[in-house]
Amino acid sequence: xxxxxxxxxxxxxxxxxxxxxxxxxxxxxxxxxxxxxxxxxxxxxxxxxxxxxxxxxxxxxxxxxxxxxxxxxxxxxxxxxxxxxxxxxxxxxxxxxxxxxxxxxxxxxxxxxxxxxxxxxxxxxxxxxxxxxxxxxxxxxxxxxxxxxxxxxxxxxxxxxxxxxxxxxxxxxxxxxxxxxxxxxxxxxxxxxxxxxxxxxxxxxxxxxxxxxxxxxxxxxx
Amino acid sequence: xxxxxxxxxxxxxxxxxxxxxxxxxxxxxxxxxxxxxxxxxxxxxxxxxxxxxxxxxxxxxxxxxxxxxxxxxxxxxxxxxxxxxxxxxxxxxxxxxxxxxxxxxxxxxxxxxxxxxxxxxxxxxxxxxxxxxxxxxxxxxxxxxxxxxxxxxxxxxxxxxxxxxxxxxxxxxxxxxxxxxxxxxxxxxxxxxxxxxxxxxxxxxxxxxxxxxxxxxxxxxx
Numbered sequence: 001x002x003x004x005x006x007x008x009x010x011x012x013x014x015x016x017x018x019x020x021x022x023x024x025x026x027x028x029x030x031x032x033x034x035x036x037x038x039x040x041x042x043x044x045x046x047x048x049x050x051x052x053x054x055x056x057x058x059x060x061x062x063x064x065x066x067x068x069x070x071x072x073x074x075x076x077x078x079x080x081x082x083x084x085x086x087x088x089x090x091x092x093x094x095x096x097x098x099x100x101x102x103x104x105x106x107x108x109x110x111x112x113x114x115x116x117x118x119x120x121x122x123x124x125x126x127x128x129x130x131x132x133x134x135x136x137x138x139x140x141x142x143x144x145x146x147x148x149x150x151x152x153x154x155x156x157x158x159x160x161x162x163x164x165x166x167x168x169x170x171x172x173x174x175x176x177x178x179x180x181x182x183x184x185x186x187x188x189x190x191x192x193x194x195x196x197x198x199x200x201x202x203x204x205x206x207x208x209x210x211x212x213x214x215x216x217x218x219x220x221x222x
Numbered sequence: 223x224x225x226x227x228x229x230x231x232x233x234x235x236x237x238x239x240x241x242x243x244x245x246x247x248x249x250x251x252x253x254x255x256x257x258x259x260x261x262x263x264x265x266x267x268x269x270x271x272x273x274x275x276x277x278x279x280x281x282x283x284x285x286x287x288x289x290x291x292x293x294x295x296x297x298x299x300x301x302x303x304x305x306x307x308x309x310x311x312x313x314x315x316x317x318x319x320x321x322x323x324x325x326x327x328x329x330x331x332x333x334x335x336x337x338x339x340x341x342x343x344x345x346x347x348x349x350x351x352x353x354x355x356x357x358x359x360x361x362x363x364x365x366x367x368x369x370x371x372x373x374x375x376x377x378x379x380x381x382x383x384x385x386x387x388x389x390x391x392x393x394x395x396x397x398x399x400x401x402x403x404x405x406x407x408x409x410x411x412x413x414x415x416x417x418x419x420x421x422x423x424x425x426x427x428x429x430x431x432x433x434x435x436x437x438x439x440x441x442x443x444x
């Protein structure tokens with residue numbers, strides 16, 4: 001019985017990893033679609049979301065079922081409730097990639113606004129943060145998780161810089177850029193929200209390993 | 223022992239209700255601050271968020287503790303895992319009210335753009351949806367929860383209408399309105415996301431009562 005439970009936990013960890021990889025791909029593809037003005041790629045991101053939604057539901061049911069059948073104590077229970085939260089955050093990150101892909105579809109038929117300012121850089125930050133957050137989960141690496149949480153303000157700063165540039169250098173100077181500038185501004189915000197959800201994941205990993213709540217208490221990280 | 227558990231569940235329900243009321247107040251106040259161009263009110267919303275964060279953590283710990291101590295079966299376990307999800311959504315709705323309040327602080331010192339288009343209407347929709355979602359949780363009223371889920375597309379439509387109007391009638395015509403129009407556009411988006419989180423809550427209530435997953439499957443509602 002005990003052994004069996006361990007195997008089920010291992011399977012669950014694998015499922016979450018698989019979900020993490022799919023979500024990373026979704027972000028990457030949505031930004032590639034933006035860079036390459038590639039409609040097919042954007043539509044691909046949108047189409048893949050159904051599969052991610054299905055996996056989310058499966059993982060969620062699996063967690064509840066494991067809690068119900070095995071009535072786990074402290075450590076395992078914390079792993080299972082954390083898995084449910086990470087699962088939800090990953091699904092929302094996938095939704096945000098769909099949002100980006102939809103903005104890309106709005107943009108591709110219009111003239112290009114200019115290089116994409118710091119959006120590709122923000123996207124790289126988001127992808128690195130997710131990679132590290134998932135890694136910290138797999139390796140139960142609290143230091144790596146803390147690194148992710150402490151990096152989040154960088155994403156905020158960059159998002160604000162992109163937004164200011166779009167408002168001051170584009171919309172305010174040339175009203176014909178308004179719709180395209182708004183689409184790019186929203187993409188920057190989608191990316192920054194991806195970083196927020198990734199921060200949630202890292203905070204949950206810290207809670208899972210140390211039983212310490214750092215959410216809403218960044219001073220605990222220093 | 224059983225009796226004690228029931229009382230703890232009742233307390234938990236009360237905590238969630240209290241949190242729901244606080245969150246409704248936060249939205250209401252943030253939009254009042256916008257209407258009245260009232261800095262103090264906006265700052266009040268931002269300041270209250272710490273308390274909501276604290277309550278979120280308390281509820282979350284309480285749920286995990288109840289699962290660990292009482293090892294509840296099917297129905298009660300579903301109630302507890304659903305409570306954790308609703309709790310997380312309520313906290314995010316409060317965060318979005320803070321986002322609205324921050325946009326209000328950006329706007330108050332600038333000349334007024336014009337009436338607030340359909341933003342007050344969108345805010346009323348959001349507040350009604352939350353009231354009904356919380357009500358459906360308390361009364362285990364699946365029909366009311368379904369009503370909430372089916373209402374969400376209205377919020378999407380209204381958000382799009384506000385956004386189109388801001389881009390076409392303001393930014394594109396008068397570039398000097400860009401920063402204010404962006405702030406209003408973001409407020410509309412914050413409200414629409416509040417409706418999304420409220421929809422999550424209603425979907426969770428349906429799952430809790432019927433054990434049926436309607437998330438990602440709106441056709442199940444008809």
